[in-house]
Amino acid sequence: MNASLEESIVKKLAEDGRRSFRSMARELSVSTTTVSKIVKRLEEEGVIRCYQAVIDWQRFGYQSAICLVISLKVDADVEAVGSALRSLASVKQVFYTTGETSFTAYAACKTTDEASQEIARIRALPGVSHVVPHTILRMF
Numbered sequence: 081m082n083a084s085l086e087e088s089i090v091k092k093l094a095e096d097g098r099r100s101f102r103s104m105a106r107e108l109s110v111s112t113t114t115v116s117k118i119v120k121r122l123e124e125e126g127v128i129r130c131y132q133a134v135i136d137w138q139r140f141g142y143q144s145a146i147c148l149v150i151s152l153k154v155d156a157d158v159e160a161v162g163s164a165l166r167s168l169a170s171v172k173q174v175f176y177t178t179g180e181t182s183f184t185a186y187a188a189c190k191t192t193d194e195a196s197q198e199i200a201r202i203r204a205l206p207g208v209s210h211v212v213p214h215t216i217l218r219m220f
Contacts, residue, residue: 085110089118090128097131136219137172137188144195145216148202150183156207158182164205170198186216 085108092104101115108115122128137145152161158176165174165185173186185202189195195213203211 085114086118086122089115090122093119093128093131097133135172142188142190144189144192145219146187146189146195146199147214147216148183148185148187148199149181149212149214150185150202150208151180151210152182152207153209156182156209161205161207165202168198168201170194181210181212 088108089104092099092107101112101119105112105115119128150161150165152158162174162176162183165171165183168187170187170189171185172188175184176182177184187195187198189198199211199213202208
């Protein structure tokens with residue numbers, strides 16, 4: 081399959097996960113069936129893992145958005161920590177990263193008190209050695 085076509089389709093879906101196969105096919109000068117087959121295959125192969133809405137949580141009363149930079153202990157179970165972070169209701173995204181820290185997470189909380197409690201819960205997770213929270217002032 082044409083890797084360039086696959087990448088073009090994936091880029092269009094990344095811009096708008098609700099984009100129709102028909103509109104992508106028209107823009108890429110291929111058939112709707114071709115787009116559909118490529119997307120289905122990429123989903124089955126795990127290249128496309130999910131479709132996600134970008135949400136302005138403040139519109140729902142979440143006034144405290146925080147970026148959490150998380151370091152792990154040397155013997156920490158990365159999978160267990162990642163799963164534990166993702167299971168927290170306030171945590172909206174989790175990234176396993178390279179560099180001085182292990183994870184970066186985005187959390188949205190209703191209040192600063194709730195954010196403080198959530199930071200304390202994360203600090204108490206087995207394997208976590210250090211958490212540096214950063215208040216998000218504005219998202220682009």
